[in-house]
Structures are given as C-alpha cells and as structure tokens.
Amino acid sequence: MITRALTAAGQTLILIASGLTIPASIASSPTPTFPDVVEHKNVAQPVQILNVFPEHGLTDPHVMEVDGRLYMGMGHDKTWNTETDWTMDRWEIWSTDDLTTWRKETTMYPKDTYIGEQPNAWAGDFAQKDGKYYWYFSNRNIDTGVMLAEHPGGPYKDALGKPLLPEGIAPTHPYDPEVFEENGTYTIIFGAGAYYAATLSEDMISLASEPVPIIIRTKDGKVKPTDDKPTVFKREGIYYLVWGAEYAMSDNLLGPYQYAGDFMGGGHGSIFNWQGQWYVVHEHHDISMYYRGIMIKPLIFNDDGTVNLANDTSYPEGGGRVWEFEQSVMGWRAVANTVVNWNSTGSISGNHKGPAIIESANWASADLEDTHLMITLKNQSDAKNLRIYLAEFITNRPEFWKYSDIDWSNSAQAELAIKPNDQSFSTYTLDLSTVDKLPNKLKRLRLEFPENVNSGTWEIESIYIQ
Template sequence: MNLIANVSIFILLFGMTCCKPKSGDTNQLTSKKNKSLPIEIPNVFPQEGLTDAHTIIANGRLYLFGGHDQSWDTDDTWRMDRWEIRSTDNLIDWKKEGVILPTETYIGDLPNCWAGDITERNGKYYWYFSNRNISTGVMVANSPIGPFTDALGKPLLPNGIIGKGHPYDPEIFEENGVYTMFFGAGHYYSVILGDDMISLAEKPQPVIVTTKDGKDKWTADKSTVFKRNDIYYLAWGANYAMSKQLRGPYIYEGDFLAGGHNNVFQWNGQWYVVTENKDISLFYRGVSLKPLFFNEDGTIDVPDDDADYPNIGRDWTFKHSKMGWNSLSGGTLDWKVGSVSGNIEGHTVIESSNWLITDLTKCKHLVLQLKNNSRSTQARISLALFNPKKGKYWSNPEIDWSQETQYDLDISSNDTDFKEYQIDLSQNMNLKSSLKRIRIEPALGVNTGSWEIKYIGFK
C-alpha cells in the first residue's frame, strides 16, 4: 500500500554526529560490573560473516572456531563455505590463524559448514563438524590451528543413526577423562566417545528435557553444555535447563542470554558466552561476546538490557563497507568510510539484503541522513515485511514491491550538507510484523546529479 509519510526534517551539518542507535554497528566494549572486567563486545567480527563460535583455551590463548556465511546476498538458506580459526590472549585483539575447507573433509565442495565443536585429548585436537543438518564428522590435528585432517573420511554420526532425527550440531563435554557428545535438534541425544575420539563407545541415548510440571520440552538445534559447581546446564539459543546429572533429565528453567547458537567458557575467572547474532541479516551473521552471571541458587542472571544484536536498533553507518546494499538501477553504489553514494544515471534504486530480522512493532522511527545533489524534491523508501510466526519464512524470499509499504518523502534539492529525515512508523497500522528488506529511491524524477547517504536506521 502507498502511504505519504508525515516527515520531520532536521538539518544536520556535515561534521555533526547523529544520535547513537541503541545497538549500533560497533565493537565498543562495555562492562556491567566494573570498568575493566568483564568484557562485552556486541559484535566481535563486524561484517565478516563469522558465526557458530566454539572455543578452546590452549597455552594461554583462546581459540575460536566459527563457520563462515558464504555471502551477505544469500536469501534462501544458510550457505557456509568454510570454518575459520581465530585466537586472542585478551578477548579484544584477535588473530586469524587459518581456515578449514569442506573439501578437506568427506563433505566435498558444498557450502555445508554448519556448527561444530573443538576439544583436546592427549595433545591432539579434535574438530567435530556438521555436514549441514545431515551428519557429523571429525577431524584431528596436533595443534589448535591445524592442519586438520578428516580422521574417518566419512561421518562419525551418519544420517539415520537416530532414526528420523538429524545428527548434527555436536557439543563435546569432558569430565574425568570421559568425553560425551550432545547433538541433534528438537530432542537432543548424547553419546560417549571412544578412547580414540573417532568412534562411539555406545549407542546414542535421548536427553530428556521437561518443564517443571513434567511436560516434554521441545528444544531448538545446537545444544550448549557446561557445568558450574554441582549443576549441569543445557542451553539452546535464548533458553536453558538445569540438571544434577550430565545426561539428564534436565528441567527447563527459562531465559538464557539472547542470541542464537552459543558457547560458554571461563576466562580469568569470569564466565562468558559467545553467541550468534544477525550482523547483516539472517544469512550473514556475526558473534557477540557477553559476560555470564549467576544467581545464588545457580540460575542464570539475565540483565534487563540483554538483547540479541542488533535488536531493534538495526542501523547502517557504513563504517566498514557498503556490505548489505546493492544498486539495482540508475547508477553505481560507491563507498567511502562513513557513507555510500552514487551518480544518478536514470531511475536510481538501491536495495538492502534480505531477511533483516527487525521487529517493526518495537520501532518508532525510520531515520535517513541524505545529501541530495540533484534537482529532485522527492525520495521514496519501501519496506517489505514478513510474519515470523507463519512457518519457514526464509523459504519465500520473493517480494512484490507494488504490494509493500511505501513512504514518499519531501526532500530538499541541491544540498551542500546532509539532512535528516524521520518517518513516523507508529502512524502505520500495517507494520505489525518484521522487516524483510528495504528499498530506497533517493532522488525521484531526475536523470542527472548525485546522492549520498551516511545513515539509515530504526529507533
């Protein structure tokens, strides 16, 4: 539907700084308890597509293994073309140590590098990896940075090992020299690994998770398992359960820290979580680092301001690149640090990546900072929406823009400075859903000139 927005215009001088979004594109460190520790980084590897982080500490360094999303322009599934290894000795400065390619495993040349886990035994390092949601394999190396080789040349957990379930997303927990693997989705399984770490010592067994009143609790994929004091924790996404026994039964407790796939570790006496975020979109993600706190009874203390980056504060400041935006017509899309721009060579249209995952019901304004170097006096912003409660929404990436919400903006012409335009989203009763994609036509009705944008965001 077409809507003519009531737009408030605020003139911004070029050198001024816009209001900082609630969860902007930043590596800024924050601390909830004191100024030095613990460390919190909302987005550790901005615009690198590194996610599904798992960690191991060796020789005073933390090694992080993560899958890599193949392209920020993917709109139909999770395509992951490799695993990457990073390391740090302070949780702030990271070094890229190497990559593991699917062609080095039985997967072959397929973008199926889903989540894995890393562990060590007797000086050897074992990387358990997912072949998408089909199976789980194992690689081995003499160092946490590799080189890793496929230990079996076939799955350790083949398709069918748990009947109709999917044997993927491994999680390894070691206690008293016994290594137990958790895996699966919806209902988890656990299995003890053989002493050689590349075989199974038994048949996989179901992991029982129930609510406090004894009802079966459905879980998501990618389990996370850790122990503190005498309590075992089983977490998935933003949920967790507790048990006195490693292999359960687990009792569902409630909210874990917000985010997707996660991993828990200790560093200098502080508990931490690395968790998946939606950096660019649903299919081009990142890693958040958060401190983890506990209540006296052992339950998780979730801060009131905890959020899944970028939460409702999704914004584009073009600090790192023009990633996430394409030029569809009317000229190129150029980037310099802090803005994107283009010459007008006909009807100009730029468009964001798909599946932006922003809850518009919680957003009051859309903000655009534009410098219009043309005679145009109108711009248009279109928002494509989706309902995340209606099935597997990512299987329908197509958009009919004529049916989506459009805002026509009155803009000034021949600008010498940036100007800020705010669209009042609260006036549109149709925005009872989530954001799928944005389309911007920065200068309507002209064929010459140029434009520049330095900020697009939701507040």
C-alpha cells in the first residue's frame, strides 16, 4: 500500500497504510492472483494493521499459537459480485511469526467434508492436543463439524464425516464454534442469539457433556440477547465473552456473564496475547459487506478490567469507503457502453461507446452522514458533467440481505461538473449533505457519463467517501 494525499474542500486528507509488499508478478493481471506471502513493512509497535489481506475476501478469523508461530484460520467470501447473502467457498489458513509477514499454509474446501459442493464455509476455530490439530467449522448456520491434521498448517481432513454439533442439539443454531482450553479441559461454545457450551471428550471429536446455556445479564438483571460469532478469552482471572462489537465479563467460564457494553469496532474475531501484548483480530468490510477483510489491533484494558475504546480505529481509518485500485478493480464493473479495465499504475479506465455507466460492488456498506465524495478522474472526452447515484442500504428491514434490486430512478442523485478533454487527473468533491434523499448508508455507488458522449476515454485513480 502507499501513502497518498489529496486536497478536498480546502483540507488535506492523508491516508496512510502500512508498507505492503506484493510480488510484481500480480501487477500485470487485470484479475490478480493473491500471493502466498503478504508482508507489511514499517509497522509501528504494538502492531496495528487495518487491512492484513487487502482485496482477498477473508473473514471470521480465529487463531492458535504453536511453537512461537501464530496460525489464523479464516473463511473466504466467494466473490465481490455477490448480490445477496453470505456465500463462502473455502477456508484458508495463514501463519506468521511477527504479525507482519504472513504465509499461506493451506486451503480447505466444503467438498472435502460432509458439507459437499455447497458454499457454506462459515466460521471455524482451532484447538490443539497431544500433537494433533483440530479445525471446528460451521456448515453455514446449520451445524458444526470438525477436521483433523498432524500439522497446524494442514492438510486437514474431515474427522467424522458428519456434524459434531447437529441441528437440534440445543435450542439455538449450532454454528460459529469457539473452543476454549483451560487446565486440559476443552469447552466448545456456539450459537446465535443464545449461547450454549459443552465439554469436548478426550478424543476431541465427540462431546463429554450435554450443552448448557450461557446466561448474560444486563446491570438491571435482564437477560441480554446476543448475536452469533462468540469468542472467549481469559485475563487476570476474568473471562470475557465477545460477540462482534459487544462483550460481557464473568468470574466463571460458563457464566453468568455481566454485560459490559461496546467492544472494539469490527465483526467476527478472535482475541490473543502475543509476546505480552493483547490483540484483537477481526473482520471489516474491505470491498463490501460480502467481500470482507481482516484487521489486527492492540487491545488495551482499563484498571477495572473493562476494554479501553479511546484509541479504537476502524477500517478505512475514520470510517467511510476507499477505492484506490492499487491491486485490482476493487469490485467495480461496467453496466453500459464501456468496460472497466484495471491498470497496474493504480487506476481503472474505459472507452465511451455511448452514455457510459459503471458501478461499485453491491453492499458498499458506508455511512454517508457528514461525509464528502471525492473522485480523482482523468476525463479525456467531451463530457462536462458526471451524474452520481447513491443507492440506499436499508438495514432495518427483515432479512435485508435478500433485496438485490435497486431502483436507480428513485435513488439519491447529484451532478458533478468535470473538465472536458482533460490531460491530467483532477479531483472533484461533492458535499453529500447537499444531496436530496441521501441515504444513511450506501448500498451501491453508480457513475454515469452524459448521453451525448460517444467517444474518448475515462480513467479513475481513486474514489473516497469520507
């Protein structure tokens, strides 16, 4: 990644990412193959990397440490062109001995388990015992299985050929497993809305106890509903139960837990101690809500054991949405009268064959309140304006992920005046507070050039919503 500055609305916006080394061999391909080694340079201590695997679609990270090396298992979002729902085609394991240089270890596919040919590679977690390594994996939100390996980096094979946690084992959806070891006892925690826990048997592939509920209560004694994605860690005698950006605390692993409030901003994640420093590793919406990424952030505690949120940082830094095209088209596609080409210099471009229309990936998931849209464009055509469309992401409707159609005619729209036949890049800024019907959150961004432009080229170096 690079350091870049641009002037917008009289201010300088500086985006700084860690020095990321990607082999030059991927720079010449419009759809680059992700490298097997990713290196982040010049990272301050304690380590904070807001995009560990940029534009690779990894999510749901869980970790284990083996002989001074950290292994991270993650699900992979199948494509940034997903229209609805979470479609995840595989799991990947990466490892590091310094948190900055990451090496790919193995890939695991649903077809190699009882799941079969289904893109159901939802979250998993590791465990290790007696020189063997286990990957407990979700079959979507249906059930949980387990794979076994002789090496932490794999290869892993289905240990049972059937679920370890089948449907109906508890009054919750038995997925998103979290495995916690203490004094040689392994506890598997799972569920959505309500969590359940069971003890694993000595063989690690069967249960030694029936699942029991984990109760979380608010300060006024009410039962606190949760989400999915539980993770547990212990610090100074206190057990922490984390789900997404919320957490609870207890003196006992099985609870009851006292709801503590907000956790570090992010999605499904894992917490670990590395060389005396606590870290959280969790997801963010890299390309979109359905093509996600991984953050590593230091985890700081207050004197009373609660989590210190004062220096929490989101991705992109400060929120919003960043398209920089350093490695790929970042999900952008042509809709009409043009193509979207990726240029290794860090831009996307195309020819005009009529009123050119291009769009971002769906589910851009960017908050739009008090923000500006900034686009750096080289317009080598007669176009004198560019129409901007901002489709609304309606998060409060039931099963919001099932609505894929967009009525562009009723979407928020604005027009930017641009320089015709420009020979260099120019940056244009739109104050989104001036746009009628502006949605609170962005689902998809569309750019449309005028109808009377039938020749020439366009090239975009970056688009920011910040």
